Amino acid sequence: MLKLVGIAGSVADQSYNRMLLKFIATHFSDLIDLEILDIDDVPMFNQSDDQTDGDAVQFLNRKITQADGVIIATPEHNHTITASLKSVIEWLSFKIHPLSGKPLMIVGASYYDQGSSRAQLNLRQILESPGVDAIVMPGNEFLLGDVKTAFDDHNNLKDDRTVGFLKETIGKFTQFVKVINSMNDKADEGWKKEDLESHGTVDTTIKGLDMHADDWVEQAAEKTHAAEGSDYVKLDRGVLTVDQLNWFLNSMPMELTYADDNNQFLYYNHTMDVKDMLAGRTPGSAGNPMADCHPKAAIPHVQQVVHMLRTGKTDLFKLPVPGMGPDKYIMHYYQAMHDDQGGYRGINEFVLDLMPIVKYYLEHTGQVLAKDPNAKADAVSGASSHAAAEKAKPDDVSGASADTEKPAEKPATDEVSGASASADVETKPAAPKDVDSVSGASAKD
């Protein structure tokens, strides 16, 4: 389902435009996933007091970048849009341009019978200026005039014809979003610039070492006088010795890998021998550029995923990697890491088997797995169904394991969507055994 964000152009306590967006979000939740973004904390735009890096603007930047499309609901003040909305747009066209190329739909509500018509026209002109560069859906003007009488006591639109027209408009917008984004995907070649050989440096790069060396860790530790053993490290939030930190990380119920924003593989929690790991890692590979850990053919796919994480197109890329038999459901998660300013700092890859969790849940709630007759092919990987996901092949991306272990059993199912028969299921309440199916888990524990 399309992931959209909505902005109501008001910072007043009460706003019919916000109400309209909420109505759209709840009433058409079968068509779109609409998240409403707050603009209350965005400061007045000021060219000489740049607050682009502040939380409020960065929040919008992140949310808009990740969204498939944007809906703006605009009030009308003095025949134009509100200053609060204009200020947001100015921040988003100054040092950053998250709306550029974004499919966008304008709706609006006003007290008057003109229903924000002038503000909408004005907003269209603003959004199409080069610094903003949004792709505004043509036609399909949705004007909600006389808005004070438009909603019932439950904040639902009263008039069925209005709801019908709104639904039609939203339906057209979903088509519009898909068309524009498929054009954008073809145009976005930025991923090709991802350097998996880590030729560059970032502020944390330990310079002057051979990244390919088997003893890179020892060399790097010596060079930086790295804390170790009983040395204390201050963390957010706590203080641990390096030993304690190791015990902690090595007892995590998942395999953790750290790749920095220079695409250098710096760390993994070394708990097992490579042959026992879900995604094999060897002690010698710490320090390697990411290209070392992947077969050549896989490089473009890895580049695409890294690019998506770096540019904020997604913060979490999920990849089911079947092939270890029906008793395992291995997931590779690629989580973008950010510093306090929201800057991209690399990837936290965590790999785990979901099956024990699913089994535990079923057992303790008295349920069984059953096939969903309505399941679509991408039901499982749905959350990650971005363009790159469709292109990426599982063991390409998780390639760190490809050159080490278990390449033998290549599954015949659709690898990307993970829609193998065993995965294509949904839990359905079955006849409770001895426990109440809902409270069962707590009753037993």
Place this chain on the structure above:
Amino acid sequence: MDKFIAIVGTNSDNSTNRKLLQYMQKHYANQAEIELMEIKGLPMFNKPADKQVPAAVTDMAAKIEAADGVIISTPEYDHSAPAVLMNALEWLSFHIHPFVDKPVMIIGASYGSLGTSRAQAHLRQILDSPELRARIMPSSEFLLGHSLQAFDETGNLVDEQKTAKLDGLFADFETFVEITKRLKNAHAATAQEVRDLDWDNL
């Protein structure tokens, strides 16, 4: 001598629009008294339910009301007037109406070659809306493009053609102010209409 309020349409520290108004203040000192008005620091307009307008806004409104005319110099952000100027005008039309029938001259300066043509059209549309109803000087535009290069070290306009054009427009504005003073027949009715216009009761 006419007394004009000159609104700097931005909160930017180094504004060429402010420079332009400062130039006019100095250059036309013999013709009119021009007082610059800053709009920086007003709270974001949030349509407060208690209808309270900040004291800074009522002060501004009083000055505008007392003035013979208003000059607004607007930058252009995203093909329109800056949010900070729109914000000031929202406050200045929220249960107070200092702009009704007030003669206004719109000018603007931009870095590029177009000189805020679109922002000025936008501002014209705003000032023409029911709660502002200003008397905007018709059929005139002063567009100062390449504004970063437009002034010398003493703050004077470099381009003689531009200077002559501004001189002419300013003289016209003074005439326009005089004419507008005679267009008072409907003023009482318009002012009453605006006071009666209450969005809350629509």
